Amino acid sequence: MSHEWQAPKEGDVRSPCPALNAMANHGYLPRDGKNITPRQLFESLQEVFNETTFLATFQVVNCFTMYGKWFAGKISLEDLQTHGKLEHDASLCHVDTALGENWVVKKDLVDQLIANAIDGKIQPESLKNTFRARYSDSKEKNPGFTFGSFQVQLASGEYSLFLNIIGANTNKEVDAKVAEIFFHEERLADEWTRPNSPVSFPTIVGTNFEFSKIMNAEIKELTS
């Protein structure tokens, strides 16, 4: 099967997750984004991102349980648009659900993230500064803005996945061009390589924890 990147076609569905959309755009997941089985999701997380069995299992179980999809045995990328489950406000490159289509990548937001690159790399400080801007903007524009401890856990988990997986072979920082291609085109850049060693659950949780402390401190400052 070809894993050439193709833009989604009319009728295809996509999620607010750049990684899952990239896997569909490259044909590791069904290109239409529909009827994804737990096995397909599990195998693609291992094949594309070299997740350990435990990490991939955790993500699949979490996802199918969260959206109540075990009975159906299938999930669609569109299901992940549901606000208040994994989807949350103040995303890096997507508008809040209350303000527009949460699965459509916003070029100006990608530009803001890339402008926060340091020495040409997206690293923890870049994500922290982008989060700060996104939190302030959402708080101002979205009357129903919600960002409590659950959302801190989710967003810090996404930042952790990004740095530990996309940045796996580049010292846990991501070349700005690779990041731009990942977030904007939802494509795995030609120069990007699959993690050389498996990415484990403790690795993800460790960085997740570090980020949640940073984000809580930022929120405290912004709301005091």
Ligand code: HEM
């Ligand atoms: C079963 C596996 C996964 C599921 C169900 C999932 C689901 C989601 C969802 C629903 C969002 C939207 C959250 C929001 O509102 O911002 C999201 C965002 C995100 N995900 Fe995933 N994801 C998965 C795997 C991954 C992996 C493996 C990576 C990295 C390689 C990743 C990286 C990200 C990033 C960086 C964002 C933030 C996007 C933004 O803030 O604009 N995800 N994910």
